[in-house]
Amino acid sequence: MTDPRLADLAARSPGLRLLTEPADLVHYGRDWTRRWTPAPIAIALPSSVAEVQDVVRWANDHRIALVPSGGRTGLSGGAVAAHGELVLSLERMHRVLGFSPAGRLLAVQAGITLQAAQEAARAHGLIYPVDFAARGSCTIGGNVATNAGGIRVIRYGNTRDWIAGLTVVTGEGELIELNRGLVKNSSGYDLRQLMIGSEGTLGVVVGALLELTDPPPPAQVMLLALPDIDAVLAVFALFRRRLSLQAFEFFTDVALAHVLAHGAQRALAGEYPCYVVTEFDAADEAAQQAALAAFEEGAAQGWIIDGVIAQSQAQAEALWRLREGITESLAPHKPYKNDVAVRIDAVPAFLGEIQALLAREYPQFEVVWFGHIGDGNLHINILKPAAMDDAAFIAECERVTVLLAAVLEKHGGSISAEHGIGLVKRPYLESTRSAAEIALMCGIKRVFDPQRLLNPGKLFPVD
Amino acid sequence: MTDPRLADLAARSPGLRLLTEPADLVHYGRDWTRRWTPAPIAIALPSSVAEVQDVVRWANDHRIALVPSGGRTGLSGGAVAAHGELVLSLERMHRVLGFSPAGRLLAVQAGITLQAAQEAARAHGLIYPVDFAARGSCTIGGNVATNAGGIRVIRYGNTRDWIAGLTVVTGEGELIELNRGLVKNSSGYDLRQLMIGSEGTLGVVVGALLELTDPPPPAQVMLLALPDIDAVLAVFALFRRRLSLQAFEFFTDVALAHVLAHGAQRALAGEYPCYVVTEFDAADEAAQQAALAAFEEGAAQGWIIDGVIAQSQAQAEALWRLREGITESLAPHKPYKNDVAVRIDAVPAFLGEIQALLAREYPQFEVVWFGHIGDGNLHINILKPAAMDDAAFIAECERVTVLLAAVLEKHGGSISAEHGIGLVKRPYLESTRSAAEIALMCGIKRVFDPQRLLNPGKLFPVD
Numbered sequence: 001m002t003d004p005r006l007a008d009l010a011a012r013s014p015g016l017r018l019l020t021e022p023a024d025l026v027h028y029g030r031d032w033t034r035r036w037t038p039a040p041i042a043i044a045l046p047s048s049v050a051e052v053q054d055v056v057r058w059a060n061d062h063r064i065a066l067v068p069s070g071g072r073t074g075l076s077g078g079a080v081a082a083h084g085e086l087v088l089s090l091e092r093m094h095r096v097l098g099f100s101p102a103g104r105l106l107a108v109q110a111g112i113t114l115q116a117a118q119e120a121a122r123a124h125g126l127i128y129p130v131d132f133a134a135r136g137s138c139t140i141g142g143n144v145a146t147n148a149g150g151i152r153v154i155r156y157g158n159t160r161d162w163i164a165g166l167t168v169v170t171g172e173g174e175l176i177e178l179n180r181g182l183v184k185n186s187s188g189y190d191l192r193q194l195m196i197g198s199e200g201t202l203g204v205v206v207g208a209l210l211e212l213t214d215p216p217p218p219a220q221v222m223l224l225a226l227p228d229i230d231a232v233l234a235v236f237a238l239f240r241r242r243l244s245l246q247a248f249e250f251f252t253d254v255a256l257a258h259v260l261a262h263g264a265q266r267a268l269a270g271e272y273p274c275y276v277v278t279e280f281d282a283a284d285e286a287a288q289q290a291a292l293a294a295f296e297e298g299a300a301q302g303w304i305i306d307g308v309i310a311q312s313q314a315q316a317e318a319l320w321r322l323r324e325g326i327t328e329s330l331a332p333h334k335p336y337k338n339d340v341a342v343r344i345d346a347v348p349a350f351l352g353e354i355q356a357l358l359a360r361e362y363p364q365f366e367v368v369w370f371g372h373i374g375d376g377n378l379h380i381n382i383l384k385p386a387a388m389d390d391a392a393f394i395a396e397c398e399r400v401t402v403l404l405a406a407v408l409e410k411h412g413g414s415i416s417a418e419h420g421i422g423l424v425k426r427p428y429l430e431s432t433r434s435a436a437e438i439a440l441m442c443g444i445k446r447v448f449d450p451q452r453l454l455n456p457g458k459l460f461p462v463d
Numbered sequence: 464m465t466d467p468r469l470a471d472l473a474a475r476s477p478g479l480r481l482l483t484e485p486a487d488l489v490h491y492g493r494d495w496t497r498r499w500t501p502a503p504i505a506i507a508l509p510s511s512v513a514e515v516q517d518v519v520r521w522a523n524d525h526r527i528a529l530v531p532s533g534g535r536t537g538l539s540g541g542a543v544a545a546h547g548e549l550v551l552s553l554e555r556m557h558r559v560l561g562f563s564p565a566g567r568l569l570a571v572q573a574g575i576t577l578q579a580a581q582e583a584a585r586a587h588g589l590i591y592p593v594d595f596a597a598r599g600s601c602t603i604g605g606n607v608a609t610n611a612g613g614i615r616v617i618r619y620g621n622t623r624d625w626i627a628g629l630t631v632v633t634g635e636g637e638l639i640e641l642n643r644g645l646v647k648n649s650s651g652y653d654l655r656q657l658m659i660g661s662e663g664t665l666g667v668v669v670g671a672l673l674e675l676t677d678p679p680p681p682a683q684v685m686l687l688a689l690p691d692i693d694a695v696l697a698v699f700a701l702f703r704r705r706l707s708l709q710a711f712e713f714f715t716d717v718a719l720a721h722v723l724a725h726g727a728q729r730a731l732a733g734e735y736p737c738y739v740v741t742e743f744d745a746a747d748e749a750a751q752q753a754a755l756a757a758f759e760e761g762a763a764q765g766w767i768i769d770g771v772i773a774q775s776q777a778q779a780e781a782l783w784r785l786r787e788g789i790t791e792s793l794a795p796h797k798p799y800k801n802d803v804a805v806r807i808d809a810v811p812a813f814l815g816e817i818q819a820l821l822a823r824e825y826p827q828f829e830v831v832w833f834g835h836i837g838d839g840n841l842h843i844n845i846l847k848p849a850a851m852d853d854a855a856f857i858a859e860c861e862r863v864t865v866l867l868a869a870v871l872e873k874h875g876g877s878i879s880a881e882h883g884i885g886l887v888k889r890p891y892l893e894s895t896r897s898a899a900e901i902a903l904m905c906g907i908k909r910v911f912d913p914q915r916l917l918n919p920g921k922l923f924p925v926d
Contacts, residue, residue, distance in 0.1 A: 182877050184621060194653065376566075415650055
């Protein structure tokens with residue numbers, strides 16, 4: 001602790017845990033992107049709100065930038081500390097603080113993992129319905145920062161829809177309690193909603209009140225094989241009309257090949273261009289018959305080539321693994337990730353243009369498609385050829401992202417559906433937000449964080 | 464048009480309709496509150512977004528305050544123009560602009576009434592589920608301004624949950640398109656959500672994309688008579704556990720007496736302290752049996768004294784009229800309105816304190832209670848004795864509102880659940896929002912409206 005600024009922090013907040021070992025700086029200084037070299041000044045691991053306030057006030061006095069940090073599973077560089085920032089990790093603040101049965105609210109500290117929050121909800125006979133593959137590592141604070149979506153959005157919406165209150169330390173170290181679990185509260189601007197999706201640039205989320213809900217009826221999981229993406233859209237429309245869908249996730253043969261190579265079990269004998277994992281309510285015989293009838297109609301139309309319904313919980317999990325294992329299976333190939341969304345009615349036209357664009361611009365790269373379709377969100381992963389230099393690969397991908405962003409802008413889409421802007425999509429924010437909107441956002445940023453110490457360089461094109 | 468400023472506006476925007484007749488100034492210068500004397504400079508009735516921008520830019524050049532105006536059914540003075548403001552009425556912008564079946568989105572201009580939007584949704588076999596008694600007069604723009612709640616919040620949430628996009632003219636006349644109907648969009652601050660509930664202080668909402676949903680299953684409507692408010696809470700817990708509730712609205716004998724005096728039909732022979740109108744899914748015989756069983760259990764516990772199930776659509780509407788007619792029936796008594804909310808788990812303790820407070824402080828006044836209970840929202844109306852002077856009555860009510868606000872603050876409640884702050888609750892905002900929050904809100908206001916021309920004096924305690 002030879003840096004006098006860190007010594008001052010230690011003196012001000014005697015109980016605060018601070019790490020400065022090189023291995024810790026690397027571990028806490030990066031997220032699932034691996035593009036930037038971690039270089040934080042230190043890692044602070046507060047165990048209380050008061051300690052978070054100590055850190056933020058200290059940062060204001062010394063003008064040191066802060067990177068709020070959760071599970072660092074982010075894919076947009078939102079939690080990267082590469083320029084001497086102090087990483088403010090919430091990982092020690094991971095407790096459940098309380099449960100209100102009447103309001104069905106679970107109070108948690110921000111550093112709790114999504115999975116731990118889900119398990120706490122189940123212990124009360126309820127569910128916290130936001131869900132995705134990183135559940136074991138990502139934290140509620142990080143979910144709030146990016147308004148995380150995931151695999152149940154068509155049924156349950158995004159994180160935004162399940163946050164009844166937030167406890168936040170602002171950029172000046174003020175503690176604010178936003179909305180406090182009220183269902184109805186028309187008393188001024190909803191700063192809670194403003195905070196959700198702000199990627200740690202407006203304040204440090206230290207706690208949340210999660211709304212819980214009843215578990216869904218028993219569900220069935222089905223894997224479908226389809227001839228092309230048009231068929232995926234047609235089957236989605238058919239299934240949404242006939243069934244009560246909980247999830248409808250699409251991926252391509254290329255994605256499946258990576259998951260299988262990574263150890264997952266093949267579920268269908270043949271090989272097909274596209275696949276869907278779908279989960280739907282199947283509480284009774286009638287619902288199960290409706291699912292079979294929908295499947296048969298899809299098959300009769302030529303939209304579905306093959307399929308399987310899970311006959312056990314283990315088989316359901318195995319089918320889900322085919323979809324949920326994709327991100328991990330791609331990691332060794334250092335994928336360049338696009339996480340884009342358009343309005344649902346724009347999906348067919350957008351897809352047509354974007355497939356043509358990628359075939360034209362990326363003939364040499366392997367492109368892995370998967371996504372949520374039903375909410376207009378597509379993940380397009382470009383895999384780095386093993387022999388290619390990292391920087392050259394990224395430069396080539398970014399050249400094409402400019403073109404992709406232009407197509408998105410034409411269709412009124414979003415350059416980031418659920419990952420956030422962070423460092424990765426910062427150059428493309430203008431494709432999704434107008435100059436007037438960005439000016440308003442910059443103005444809001446100055447109100448919450450006058451010295452611009454919170455996650456500088458993230459989200460905004462110029463900081 | 465002798466005022467040179469108005470002549471300038473007419474010259475800049477030749478197609479703009481402007482009204483300056485005294486009767487128009489009165490009509491457009493007030494809302495359902497009648498406390499302030501309308502005194503706008505004029506009424507502008509734009510028919511296009513460009514005309515709205517003309518008005519806002521003109522207001523900036525001349526530094527004239529603007530009052531955005533919808534159906535003026537507000538109960539908090541949010542649409543009052545009593546200080547020479549220009550009223551910017553959206554009433555001519557009332558069209559449905561389009562419908563997207565895939566996204567289930569209805570595009571409307573802000574001046575459309577809630578009822579017209581509901582009917583447009585039904586024409587597509589879907590519903591826009593926000594609903595309350597002012598539906599025929601209130602507008603979507605006004606609903607957005609106050610984040611309107613209403614009688615279906617326990618099933619469907621507030622206006623906030625059904626707005627997929629907003630078209631807004633900011634305080635400087637910039638046009639911004641917020642979120643554009645995207646289901647997933649993690650690309651910077653969600654200014655759409657910030658705008659919802661901002662009471663016309665940040666921008667003029669000129670259009671909205673409304674999310675629609677499937678109609679609920681067939682429902683039944685039941686009127687219950689109960690001995691006290693504790694029984695109302697107990698029956699709510701019972702019914703919520705056993706039935707799929709769409710609405711659960713409570714009112715007292717005093718409220719019923721006013722509605723009956725106003726022409727509604729009595730539905731139960733006896734007279735009881737409390738009543739509930741509840742609507743619940745009753746798609747099949749099993750659901751109807753469940754409702755009867757819940758009723759019988761409530762009766763066996765002594766929580767329900769009497770009740771009736773509507774046997775026809777006409778009877779269902781008659782039962783609903785007992786609840787929905789309350790506000791109108793009270794209007795001749797110039798009620799002082801409190802629209803408060805607490806967390807659901809705080810309702811019993813809060814109710815106990817507040818009943819004692821009102822009995823102690825208002826022994827001379829008639830107090831009419833009604834509310835939504837299931838979402839923690841209570842409407843407490845104090846009726847003016849006919850012989851009492853208006854100003855003396857309001858002064859006496861405001862003295863007690865200070866005490867009420869203190870009880871609310873203690874329970875973490877809200878001084879305005881769904882009416883907004885406007886002029887009426889402005890002195891009490893600090894009971895619900897901390898000084899730090901209010902400072903942030905003022906900062907945001909300056910970003911969107913640097914000259915503070917949009918609805919000045921509303922919402923903020925000091926302007």
